[in-house]
Amino acid sequence: MTAVAIHAGPARRVKARRVLPGFGLAMGGTLLYLAIIVLLPLAALLLKSAEIGPEGFLRLLASPRVLASLQLTVSAAALATLFNAGYGLLMAWILVRYEFPGKRILDALIDLPFALPTAVAGIALTALYAQNGWYGQILEGEAGIKVAYTIIGVAIAMAFTSVPFVVRTVQPVLEDIQPDVEEAAATLGAYRGAIFRKVVFPAIFPAYLTGCALAFARSLGEFGAVIFIAGNLPFKTEIAALLIFIRLEEYDYPAAAALAVVLLAGAFCILLVTNAIQAWHMRYRMKG
Amino acid sequence: MKKIVSLATAALLFAAPVMAQDKAPAEILNVSYDIGRELFAQVNPVFAAEWKARTGQGIEIKQSHAGTSRQARSIMEGLQADVVTFNQFTDVQVLADKNFVAKDWQKKFPNNASPYYSLPAFLVRKGNPKNVKDWSDLVRADVKSVFPNPKTSGNARYTYLAAYAFALEQNKGDQAKAKDFVKKMLANVPVFDTGGRGSTTTFVEREIGDVLITFEAETNGIRREYGDKGFDLVTPSLSVLAEFPVAVVDRVATKRGSQQVAQAYLTFLYSEAGQDILAKNFNRVHHPKVQDRYKAQFPSLKLVTVEDVFGGWEKATKDHFAEGGILDQVFVNR
């Protein structure tokens, strides 16, 4: 990726002479496509929400139902991410470090939640966790834990659809760690737990954080898998994405747009955070 | 790149007519309420046969069902509906305000353009284990009722208004007590779905709640559909008359040249054959002969109208359903 400046000049970031053809075409095509398909609709959204002004915007967001839905969405997404933080780390670890029969199938299964349409996941999870489902009968009948139509159900649906993120971000980094470092530590008599804490974990930490952030972002916006299992109780299990949908049904475009902007801003912040983590990680690697 | 996009779009547009197999020479779209699916699936072929006999022209009626507020929005956004068959006045009026249907749409067909009516009624589990008889039972701590979200469902708005009207009657018009009553009732609802059919699924398939409150027509339909599970119908002492208004969407119909057939389709709902199908599906009708035929399945009760109790839909919407209205207040304070 090092650009060789052919003639001396201040412009270090711009390649002085482009060797390869196709820059103009690729640039023009990419920008045109992004403008039409991505940026134009987003501009429409921002324009619509700008119509109501900052005051109106805040008033809409301060309505109890909106606040409740945002709170629920963030809490459920946090729960889901917490689960994936544990489960994802475990799966990445055993898939990289151990050999066992059926490992390849297990590895492929991790991507199932991405491949499976969310609506399908939604009805399947509902059938599973509802009062008369396989798990629901046990959880509700035996343990008295209600899952479907509660925040737990919302979190389960979110966790399901965002499973691959943590596993897939941690896996390659874990593969890159040279086992000799660990072996050296081991021969020095270090304990397993200590090795993991002092050697392995710091190395995978940035990727791990990125994976968790991505899983969290996906959970915030998830719709299809959640609406079937949530029960959509205002103030209890109504997610922000569904409230947008409801606001549209009530012809309340400004409110729908305002909420959409909030979700958009949340996604954007997370995108920036993950980019920052990656940049930091690059520097970390350089030093290492 | 642009060329590819437009080509692909063009290809899609060309593919559309080819995709529908053996398309009838003409088709109209009936955009309707959430739980009208089975009803219009029965009405459409009978009308199509009659239309063909009369004009020699084949016709196909496409159906779209969802909460009516959402449907009205879709039409304003460009959904090409030739007719609407809704379950409440407001959502047709919205279309009239935006010039999609005639300003005087209620005068275009008999009975305020409502070929049939129904009312919120109760469906309980076999043998009525909780002994639910009337609206007053729905505020008991041990009774969980299920109905959709009044914010998105016309069906649920009737339920809410019926409960409110009942409480007013009980408390000699005391608004504060009525408010308190619906608040207690709403607090007893474990799940709010967005449309009537979602609530039915919750009550029947997921076995949640003791009472399902929905249109009488739907309660009967469920009992028929799920004969093996067993449910009982309960008619409360008082309910709100739920009109099912219909209208031709002039703006679309004129453009597509479907005015005539759209008009005929809605008129058919008033004919004896049409009314018979409606009544067979447990909707209450005005046709005297048909009324007589199905008298047995419609218990009598006190029916009040939105006009009488709430001063009309516009006022009811402003007082109860708008942002910050009574509904929001009783929801929020849970």
Added chain:
Amino acid sequence: MAADAAFHSAPAAASPSRLPLILILLGVTLTALFIVAPVVVIFTQALSKGWATYVAGILQPDTLHAVLLTVVVAIAVVPVNLVFGVGAAWLIAKFEFPGKKLLLTVIEIPFSISPIVAGVTYILLYGGQGLFGDFLVEHDIQIMFALPAIFLVTLFVTSPFVARELIPLMQAQGSEQEEAATTLGAAGWQIFWRVTLPNIRWALLYGTILCAARAIGEFGAVSVVSGNVRGETNTLPLQIELLYHDYNAVGAFAAASTLTLLALLTLAVKAWLERRIAH
């Protein structure tokens, strides 16, 4: 808890412990309970009333139409995003220019946006009260609640998939081969076909498959803009929701089972491709 004890009591170089076995069993059990069970439920529900009902459920005219529509949308969307993905990856990987990071972020946007938000943006653009609403009504062009809207939102949602797979790979491969070809006097398209494409073909196929899978399965964004007319603008995921609310759980799960089989097929092809890419 035994695992914990093993964790702290022995130096790592000492005799092998039971920890790996415990971790593997835990991982397999969790995966079976959490990821595999929902798939099993889909098939048991679909077949709960026997094969005949299952087949009848799949062969319903409206469901078949939904399958057809879904396939048509995917066939229209995937090539467009394939071309876009290759172009964007070529731009990002082969050239240096200011604003590259920003461009990368813009490419990534649809991937992290809620599908509902995607649908709303299109309504606010082409809907009756949207930016172009009046213009479209005047010229009698229908985008919303018709095929073009479904096509456009699917395009939006799946736009990053091919680019995401290609960019890291092409960046890692560098441009030496292409530059060598240039000095030998090869033209742009020749370089791409002969040099670049063979190097990226598996990743390209991989990205295409992911893009297709998402295009077929998109629910949220499409449900905002479709208008759900039976047998007309219902894609398969919407048809599943519709059947589910139609007292027809078996039909819904039957339709869902076709998408599930497709998902499993996607996983199989993906696993095979990953091995090819690794070699």
